[in-house]
Amino acid sequence: MSVVLRLDHLTKDFETGVLGRRRQRALDDVSFELVRGEVFGLLGPNGAGKTTTLKLIAGLLRPTAGRVSVFGSAPGDRAARAALGFLPEQPVFYDHLTAEELLVYFAGLCGISGVDRAQRAASVLDEVGLGAARRQPMRQYSRGMLQRVGLAQALIHQPALVILDEPMSGLDPIGRREVRELVLRLRDDGRTVLFSSHILSDAETLCSRVAILARGRLVASGGIGDLTAGRAGRWEIVAASLSPAAAAGLQTQAARVTRIAHGRYSFELREGDGPEPFIAAVAASGGSLVSAVSTRATLEDVFVERVS
Amino acid sequence: MTRARLVAWHVFKESVRDRVLFAIAGFALVLVAASVLIGQITAGQDVKIIKDIGLATLELSGVLMAVFIGVGLVSREIERRSIYSVLAKPVHRWEFVVGKYAGLVGTIVLNLVLMTVALFLLLAWLEGKMPDPGLLKGVVLILAELALLTAVALFFSTFSSSGILSAGLTLGVFVVGLFSEDLRGFSGIVSSPVLASAVRAIGVVVPAFSAFDIKADVVNGRPPVPWAYVAMTVLYACFYVSALVGGAVAVFSRREFK
Missing domain, CATH: 3.30.70 (Alpha-Beta Plaits)
Structure with missing residues (x-):
């Protein structure tokens, strides 16, 4: 199985205090890898380091120590980001745009040619259930609709690796079921999905493997069956x-x-x-x-x- | 460059739809209308006053756009967290910064062109002939000044997360730049050599915005402003714009997004 994403002894400190002289360790020596076509859950309570891990993978943060490799490239490389789709936690976009305009813009940033941008935007908006509202300004969108736009923009360039930070956040039960189905469709298409969540039932339904973070450390990882095996009922x-x-x-x-x-x-x-x-x-x-x-x-x- | 162009187009679209722009355009129209009224009560000076107020309005509306839209170019993206989605795309950070700059300068150019056309039409109607094309020298230098001021605003926008602080710093640089010649002269009359050096350094480092102000000369037609002066001043602006945008790229490329 080909490795899509590898984290090697990843550590991240944030500078705090006056003149940044104090350091706070957000992530401590975390290692795991994802192989092609799997759905991997990154679990942990609030403040465990899930979002920090995902931002390091997306190239929005730089590691203090260790390294991240996305398809063999560093996260800052254009090739890595071309292969990666990222949904940030509670995404916010531009009020003055419609979802269609936003996706056409993002499609352009991903290098999709002019004629294909609108077609791709329409297709992915249909996929996340926003086809009917695509020409409505996003300032009129609900929290759940913005979450769907966030999903759509992460998928606009058909990335091989999809990273979703709390994808179920703000969604009603129907929305959550649709996202679960979408993640499974992505897996069936051969794409790799890494998502963070503190909703364990979602991880149990979707993931083949999980990693559990607590206070910035990796406290468990492996297949759900392996993690629960050997425990008496x-x-x-x-x-x-x-x-x-x-x-x-x-x-x-x-x-x-x-x-x-x-x-x-x-x-x-x-x-x-x-x-x-x-x-x-x-x-x-x-x-x-x-x-x-x-x-x-x-x-x-x-x-x-x-x-x- | 395609991605930088897309970012620029996005900024242009956002600025055009921004209420701030409409407020500034409305303010400019009110000023031009006021100049006509003032001209009517000033015997024989109406055309000159309209030229004066017209050019000043072009400059002032551009300064407001450059400062108040410019300081939010990058910091607003960070504040509303849309930056996460944009920078996770295969976009180089320099493309993002250059695109942001080009987009706002494009908006300012459009605003300036429309207002210049309106001013020339008004003058042509009042004078019954084509207005003096020498006025365009003043407009060109206003544009160069605004392009430079936008670069200052962009630079502060890349590392300050507070729009108010960025606006304050940008306006501070602008005001100091308007008095840069005085600062250089001031260094000659202070007794402390340390203070003199510090004042001289500020006068040299801060762009001399006073050099762009030829409004009175082009309105009066004397002393004549040669095109060579306009070209050299535009080159001077280009030098500072390159340095400031380069600095903004360097700062932004190192920035992390918590």
Whole structure:
């Protein structure tokens, strides 16, 4: 598999304070690589260094140490940027332009010839669901519509590597589903997608591999299956007809208990505990079993464990 | 250069749609109308006053455009974060800076041409003949002055994130430049050699905007302003514009965008 993007021991310090004499480390010795055709998720809580990483890849920041290689070139090279499409976080554009005018302008900056610019702009606006509003000034756009324009401009030159910083931000549930479908279409076209998110369900649905950042450090990376493998599942038991005293008694055998309704409780057992003794305890307390479901370890479990 | 041209066209379009431009154009029209009224109450001097006020209006509206649109050329892109999308495209930073500069100078040229045509038509109507083409020397030097002032504004725009600070610095350089000859003379009358050197250095480094002001001479027709002086002053402006735009490119090329 050909490597599309490689980060080698990437470190970034920002100068702060009077005369920039203090340094704040935003990214510390981060390395990972992306291969052609994969969807890769960069995860982490706010302030983890996700946006800094993406800006270093897009050539908007320079590394303090380490290096970034995009198709073998440095991010500042024109060849690297011609192969890369970038959606910044919460993009803002020019109020006086329509989405169509903006995309025709950006298509020109990407070297697309005059006659093809309008055609390409129309096609990509249709792709992100903005075809009908393409001649409306962007000052009238909602947050979600601007996010779609941001996606469209990242795709205008059909880049082989697409970098999306929080692509679901500002989108309603339908918009989020459309973006998920778009990312999968890009993958099916053989393009590589790197996106940052703190919405773990999106990463779990879309990504073949993820990297988790916390406080500027890479705390986990790999396939989602690999990261969650080897972790015992948990059992979730729902029981009814329990008195508050009986529920309190059962709580000592569970990791977590949630009251659903009068007499009905959900118990999450500890990792590795089997369900049988607990079901027997429910029956002995005068309760009845409603359901017993085994839940496998999720990316959220990995995320919470590594980040905290 | 295609990409720089596209950036320039984009700036031109944005400036033309900007409300600031309309405000400046409206202000210029009011001044020209006022010159006609003042001319009517000034016996025998109406044409001269219209020429005076007309040229001053051309210059003032251009200065307002150069400063207030110029300081936002780059800093506004950074402030509204549109810079992230633009610089992630295969565009060299020098293309972006040169395009920004060319776009605003293009807008100023258009404004100047339209206002000059309006002024000449007004004069032709009042005088009943073609106005003195010598006035064009004044217009050419106003254009050179504005191109230089735009370069100053662009330079400050590349490293200052505050539009007010950039505008203040640009206007400061302009005002100092208007008095640069006085500054050079001032160095001869101060007793402290350090102060004298500092004042002389400011007078030499800051572009001499006073050199572009030939309005009174072209309106009166004397002393005659030779075309050689106009050409040399335009060359002087070109030198400073190259240095300032080059400096802006150097600063902007090193800039990071958090």
